[in-house]
Amino acid sequence: MNNKKTFHEVSEIWCDAKRPIVKHSTLCAYQLTLQTHLLPRFGAAENITEKDVQQFVIDKCTSGLARKTVRDIVAVLKSVIKYGNKHGIFHFEEWEIEYPTQTENKLPPTLSLNHQHILMRHLLEQPTPQNIGVLLALCTGMRIGEVCALKWEDVDFAQKTVIVKHTVGRIYNCELKSTERVHSSPKTKNSCREIPISKQLFQALKMVRKQSQSPYVVGTSTQSKEPRSYRDYFGRLLKRLDIPHLVFHGLRHTFATRCIESQCDYKTVSVILGHSNVATTLNLYVHPNLNQKKRCIDRMSNFLGIT
Secondary structure, three states: OOOOOOHHHHHHHHHHHHOOOOOHHHHHHHHHHHHHHHHHHHOOOOOOOHHHHHHHHHHHHHOOOOHHHHHHHHHHHHHHHHHHHHOOOOOOOOOOOOOOOOOOOOOOOOOOHHHHHHHHHHHHHOOOOOOHHHHHHHHHOOOHHHHHHOEHHHEEOOOOEEEEOOEEEEEEEOOOOEEEEEEEOOOOHHHOEEEEOOHHHHHHHHHHHHHOOOOEOOOOOOOOOOHHHHHHHHHHHHHHOOOOOOOOHHHHHHHHHHHHHOOOOHHHHHHHHOOOOHHHHHHHHOOOOHHHHHHHHHHHHHHHOOO
């Protein structure tokens, strides 16, 4: 008897197996990846070869998707097929996939030092329940979901730290065909972390605490702020201050970049950001400028001692 199934059928069984194991938001992300990218291409297939996957990767990269995004999509594809192979319902062969080389070395979006001064001056002069989330992201590197989910009980005024242990976001539920707000633990185990707060942020938090009736640090509602609406507020704030547009995540990049520029050690910056390993921090934020390169060459030349 032939037990083989189509990729679509295997993916449904795989999702059911994942349901009790992974976070609800993670399962929704898997289902969206399947629905958007994998099922339209491989849904009816009963066998997927290395050549098929290689062409899929080239097509997706050519369409404009980032290489990391395509890798993540292929990781879901591989996981489904390996599950099918393990249970004897789909053939799997090892692949050696090559990803097109990215010639551009894009730097993460950040505020210039001048624009950061303008923004911080405004936030410190007007510490409100709306403004405090922007200042938090700029002074701690927290992600927008972490900022919106932060409660006053997570702020330790005695130790002058914030504890990051929650995040909030809106995800698309493929089964309900609608979006839903989801409160959960942060992105990874390393994302649960304790971050010291600067003197300026500490004073601003104290002032906001006095006027706040909400259990949440950001906003005035009994519910957490919607990340989407807070992004809109941030965009309007930049426009009002005549600062060029920046995505909210650019505040996290700005924080990390300033830490590196002020010669904080990479491991500490990595831990504050909640990265799983220091390599992520190095790859994203350590981009020596020409002056740093010159100092490096000079140091090496002086060490050789040849005149």
